[in-house]
Amino acid sequence: MHMTARERVLLQALLANEQGLTLQELADVASVSVRTIQRDLPSLAKVAANHQLSLHRGHFLVLEGASTYKLALKEKLQTINAGDFTSDERVGLLLALLLDANEPVKLFALAKELNVTPATVGSDLTKAAEWLEQFGIKLIRKRGYGIAVKGTETNIRQAMSAILSENLTEEAFYEAVYAGQMQNEVASRLLHFVDLETIRLVQSTIQRVKEKHFDDMADQSFIALVVHATLAIERIKQGEQIRMDAGQLEALHKEDSLPVAQELAEALAQTFQITIPEAEIGYLVMHLRGARIGHIQGEPFEQSNAELAGRLKQFIAGMEQDLSVSLAEPSLFQGLLAHLKPALYRVRQGMKIHNPLLEKVKADYAALFAVTAKQASKAFAPLKLPEAEIGFLTLHFGAALERRKRSVSLSALVVCSSGIGSAKMLASRIRQEFPEISSITNASLFDLDKYDPANFDLFISTVKVETNNRQALRVSPMLTADEASLIKANIDELLNEQTITAAPTIRTNVEEKRSFADIKRMASFIDSFLQSVRLVAVDELLAGIRVYCDILEEEGALSEAKQVYDALLARERLGGIGIPGTGLALFHTRLNEIKRPVFVFLDLKTEAQVASMADGNERIKRAILMLAPEALAEQELAFMSFVSILLIGSDDETALFYQGREREITQFLEQKCREFMISYINEGVDQS
Incomplete structure (x- = not known):
């Protein structure tokens, strides 16, 4: 059974003191807090039991058992060298010790904990100071005082969470929460930020809410949420209060994920019998908003999609130019869109992004990584994406290039x-x-x-x-x-x-990626969409929408025209609907009252002014009515998103939607639908 360096130190101390040691004496031996020793006791007892010994807990902690077993353990401990850590691992452990300490820590104590010289610790502390700067935390080093960190509770919490997220892999998390033991010594030590039983209770509480609201959250996002919530509960118990700017808190209260965050906070409060402040709920909103979810949530064309889709097209075009290839496939665009929406949110909010594959990606795809970094810096300026995120984007393009190779013979x-x-x-x-x-x-x-x-x-x-x-x-x-x-x-x-x-061709040797029933359903949905495409002249914007909703109800496309109309107005009040620089507005919603997809162009007799999806207002000549049923399959939702993004394609495509005739628009959409369907049959439209 694996033993951490601290477990070895504690066992050696207990073997050397037959009468036993107090918690404080053990803490002094290991240069840690009593609270940390208390957290060590369960794993220490398991190590002892594995060597036919038991740990008696009373006023003194005593290692009990036959002298032969004690001698065998002593000899084993003498033959085991203290764990050798890499520089990065030592820096992570130093950060953990300092962030968790309530008072300055002496240099020699840190050196003893890591079994290295004070000079080595001094070098590692320089790296630790640089790492802490990104969170606005200062490393204080004074002779006679010791070493300590100085920062706000918010910054310290973010740094703690980042340290854990960087080192706590899915495997290590599983070992800690489910198996009750850790094979990774670095992760094991870092988990002493928190109590394992607290982690288990947080995990089970969040799991219940997860199954109800976000069951397809990525594992790493789920672990990050559990770590964040556990740290929050530990710090709340210690009387530490996190702060959030009132304006930011108000903005977060408008997020769609607020009700889920509130439900999650209430569940955690009940589990631990504590009160969770509003600021803590705000941070839960941020984590849910920035989590990687397996599918595109919400409306098929959200307010933020306009700018993001435009930047994404620029990004892909730059990659095509540098790589001298064409990457015109829906799956790449949809996959990047689904990934970047939460990813960019995390970057803007200063949330740490961890990519366990980063070093391998940089080594195996060095050239592609460099091109991706270059084009991302142009497309998303002034936002600077961290290397971890560049690594994820590189994987998306690498997969697209591989699919491109496999799609031809x-x-x-x-x-x-x-x-x-x-x-x-x-x-x-x-x-x-x-x-x-x-x-x-x-x-x-x-x-x-x-x-x-x-x-x-x-x-x-x-x-x-x-x-x-x-x-x-x-x-x-x-x-x-x-x-x-x-x-x-x-x-x-x-x-x-x-x-x-060359015109795309359908492969005949598709490896059962789509069943006939799936293809038939998708074809039927697209056919229904194309049948709805019309260009209708109206005198006034809102009145024209209201009248056309009534027409759609008469045709059986809707069941409640008034309810759909009200939902469209509510969407307009929620945010801008004018597509920047196009002269177009997009009214869209998904409701149970909508029975089939609708894509209608309303040609206005006179220009109207609407709120822009960007800043300010937009003068429009045409409004697009885009409606879809609430219950859409994943690929149907992907198709609606695919169509909406066509609105901000090339200048020629935008001009077609702005002033083209019905037949021209229909022919263009038919061609794009054929391309989508071919891609759907051949490879699918990946949403991950």
Whole structure:
């Protein structure tokens, strides 16, 4: 069984003192607080039991058992070296000790805790000070005083949460909460911020609310929420009060997640018999708002989508330019949109983002990471995205590039003059390096007249050869790295040309990604949407919407025209509906009273002024009525979002929606719907 460094120190002290030690004496031995020793006792008892010993708890803590077992444990402890931590791990542990301390800590005590020299601790403290600066916390180091941190309760809480989130993986969390033991010593030590039983109670309380309201929250977001709530409860019990600016608190009270945060706070208050202040509820709102949820929540086209979608299009366009590829696929856009909405919120709120795959992404996808960082800095300026977030975005583009390779099937004619063995070896290397090349035809130089290189996507040869004005890519049978790069460049060029010029084709070997029933349902939904597209002239904006709602009720698209109209007005009062710089306004809602999708253009006789989705007002000439049933399948919701984003596409597309005729708009939407459906069948529209 794994033992932490502190457990080893405590066991050695108990073995050396047969009569036992008090909690305070053990705390002095380990240079920690009595509260920390109390938290250590359950795990210490388990280690003792694993060695046929027991920990007797009274005024003195005594290690009881046969002398032979005590001797065996003593010998084992002497053969175990104290855990060697990396510099980053030591910095994390130092931060944990200092943030949790109520008074200054001596340098020698920190050195003893980590089993390193004071000089090493001094070097680590410099790094710790830099890390604390991002939270507005100062590291105080004075001779004769010791080392301490200085900051507001809010900042200290954020730093504590960040330290835990960076080190508490899903696996470590599971070990702590469910298995009752920790194999990761760093995570084990950091968990001494909090009581394990408190974590378990918080986890079970949040789990009940989670199953009711946000069951598909990502694991890491769930753990972050549990950690935040646990720290909040621990600090509230200690009399520490968090503060929040009144204006920020008022803004958070307008968030859709407020009722869930209030329900969660009430559940936690009942579990722990405490009062949770309004500011704490505000921070719960922030965590829920910034959590990664498995699907796009809320309306298919929210107020914030206009700016975000525009920036996202700029981001993808920049990536396409730097990578010299086309990335025009709904799944990439939808996946990035779903990810970035909560991610950008977390960045703006200063919430720490943890990416356990960051170092691996930077190592395995160095070039793609650099391009992603460059284009993200342009698209989302002045907001600066941290490296952890750049890592997540890199994975999205990496997945898109892989899907792009898998979605085509290339053929290659390979000419090798060294014999069939060399030809097969080269063909094998090509298959390993380029899975998108699914068909390879081997030919000798003398049999080349039997083949037409023009019938193959790639023409590769180990000798210099040119036929029908097509020159072969010359490589060696071993296929060097430079030669592989040459082939890759040609494949990328081919893929780019195919994506831009060739009509999409449906793969016939779909690996049961969509059932026939799924495809039929999606096709029916899209057909219903296209059937609703109309361009209608109206005299006045609101009156025109009211009249057309009545028409839709008569046609059976709605059941309660007045209720739908009221919902549209309520949405207008909630936030701007004018799409910036387009002359268009989008009225949209989802209700049970809406029976099928509706997409109608209302041509105004005279211009109207509405609140913009950005700042100020927008003069509009057309209003778009976008309605959908409340109960939509995930892919149906994705489709509605896909359509709404078309409104802020290229200048030509926006001009079409602003002044195009009904037939032109319908033809354009039919083409886009075909593309969506092909993508849906081939790969799906990933919302994660």
